Amino acid sequence: MNAAINQVMQQAAQAFAAYKKIPATDKARFLETIASNIEALGDHLLNQAAAETNLPLPRLTGERGRTTMQLRMFATMLREGSWVEASIDTAIPDKNPPRPDIRKMLLPLGPVVVFGASNFPFAYSTAGGDTASALAAGCTVVVKAHPAHLHTSEMVNEAIQQAITTCGMPEHVFQHVTDTSFEAGKNLVEHPATAAVGFTGSYKGGRALYDYAIAREKPIPVFSEMGSTNPVVFLPDAIAQNGAALAQQYAASITLGMGQFCTNPGLMLAIETNALPAFIDTLRAAIETVAPAKMLHTGIHKAYYEKMEAALHEQHVTVIQQAATAPQEMEALPTVAMVDGTTFLANPLLREEVFGPYSLLVRCKDMDELLKVWISLTGQLTTSLMGTDKDFANYPALLDTATAIAGRIVFNGVPTGVEVCPSMVHGGPFPATTDSRFTAVGINAVKRWVRPVCYQHCPPTLLPEALQEGNPLNIWRMRNGVMGKE
Known part of the structure; x- marks a missing residue:
């Protein structure tokens, strides 16, 4: 074991x-102070x-x-406060056998x-979603900085360290x-000492960490969020009624940020x-005009061309269109x-993710073949349905397949x-993530870092505030099957 890591x-x-x-209020102030300190770093x-990622300033401003x-x-x-899911079932002495007082929280x-x-x-x-949710849960956090933006990471670390001092948090x-x-x-x-792990990246990296974790004496x-091809189903009436608009909309989505999003639409499914053909012609024209741009780092750039060229060399795969402008050093060629x-x-x-501005259109003979293609895919972060009311009336069973393979279904x-809100799910069946029960975005991301604990017939003086009589925190709780604040 590395001595520095051990320490x-x-x-x-x-x-x-x-x-x-x-107290939760002090943790809240700590998180808010981190946010303010990051903003105070300004344009620097x-x-x-x-400079480190080749991402444009408008994109980085929005991400900050x-x-x-x-x-x-x-x-x-x-x-x-109600996120702790406090639940109280009071004692019933005359029940046979008697029920003890039972209380539970995260x-x-x-x-x-x-x-x-x-x-x-x-x-x-x-200071992203994994760190924020883990600190909110009451966990301490150790971040392994990504080598692609070490200096940026160090600047954010300094903002957090200042917040630790300002708010009187434990030093480490x-x-x-x-x-x-x-x-x-x-x-x-x-x-x-490690109790849980959060990862966003490749399947190879995420699977390796998962394997290390389950091989421990104490798993x-x-x-791990490990990518997705995010299949899009274009239904017949939608193509007939809105084909040109859909082609332009998806050309923009495929090439947004040079395709360097885990939600990039890497597969498109349509019936012949x-x-x-008109949809394909509009897609061709839209992709042709997209200017190549630099990718995040040399590793991603190299992997993009290797995986794209491997796919394009497969039998019966044809190029619809590539960007007309030749790419320069470190630039991706939209395809x-x-x-x-x-x-x-x-x-x-052909089912493997190509991380970058690439998408494969699968032409299906009929709806039966399209469903076979769709079902053949592994777990996904998202799947999208582009249809009219007529389409959805004609194919109501599509939703069952969508919910089986993805965590978020886009209509x-x-x-x-990815909107950051309580209802968002950013997760999905394996291999999109290692645990489809959770989301990496929204307040429910906190549930990755907690576990339920039950207090049976606990002396009142030892109970956490969230479970005490009188509800001193004034939070929503379940009491004898009824939700309320008592």
């Missing part, structure tokens, strides 16, 4: 013993992130806003290790690891109808390709762009 995790465990007892932070909003969202959740797991993402230097990295409630080696990541997951939960449904079903390689919209 970091021991410090995280010691800090957890104190941090989990800190944005320029640093742009999302990050600080997430922190404040969890602060609001803490002050409201408690934090312990130190959480978070791996920063390459494609979101703010929202899924140092948050720690920042800049050792980018695979061995350091393995040590962090395997350390006995721990891992929430008289209207489909859409096409294949028939029979070939797709026979070729597992007549694009999957790129």
Whole structure:
């Protein structure tokens, strides 16, 4: 075990013993102070992130806003308080056998290790959703910075350290690891003090962390988000009525941010109808005009071309269109390709994610073949249904397939762009994530880092405030089967 990693995790465990007892209102102030400190870094932070990631300043400005909003969202959740799911079933002495007093709530797991993402230097990295939700849950956090934006990560770490001092939090409630080696990541997951892991990235990386975690003497939960092809189903009447608009809408979604989103629509499914050629022609024209742009880093750039070229070299795969402008160094070439449904079903390689501005249109003979193609796919973060009222009336069973394979079902919209709100689900069946029961976005993301604990016939003086008589926190609770504030 690496000595530096061992020290970091021991410090995280010691800090957890104190941090989990800190009142929710103080934790809320801590999260809000982090948000304010990040904003105070101003353009210097944005320029640093742009230099390291090649992302444009408008995109980074929006992402920083999302990050600080997430922190404040969890602060609001803490002050409201009902997220702990307090439940009370009072004693029934004359029941046979007698029922004891039973009370339950959610408690934090312990130190959480978070791996920063390459494609979101703010929202899924140092102070992103994993960190914010874990701190809100009452867990201490150790972030392993992503090597693609180390300096940006260090600046955000300094903002958090200042908030720790300002708010009087335990010294090691948050720690920042800049050792980018695979061995350091393995040590962090395997350390006995680590209670849970959060990861956003590739299937290879996420699966490796999951395997480390379950191979431990004491296995721990891992929430790995590992990508998705996000299939889009274009239904016949929608293609006939709105084909041109849909083609333009999806050309923009496929190439947004050079396709470097986990929700990028990498597969499009459609039935061969008289209207489909016009849709393809509009898609071709729209992709042709997209300007290539730099990708996040050399590793992603290299992987994009390797995976795209492997797919394009498969039998019966044809290029619909590539961008007309030749890409320069580190730039991606926007590309859409096409294949028939029979070939797709026979070729597992075509189902793999190509991370970048690429999408494959699968032409299906009929609805039966389209359903076979759709069902053949593994778990997804999203799947989209583009249809008219007529389409949805004709094919009502489509929703059953959609809910079976994806965590978010989009109707007549694009999957790129994830709204941060309580109703959002950013997760899905394996291999989109390692645990489809949870979301990485919204206040329910906190549930990844907690577990339910039951107090049976506990002396009133020992009960947590959330479970005490009189409801001193004034939170919503379930009492003898009735939700209320008593």
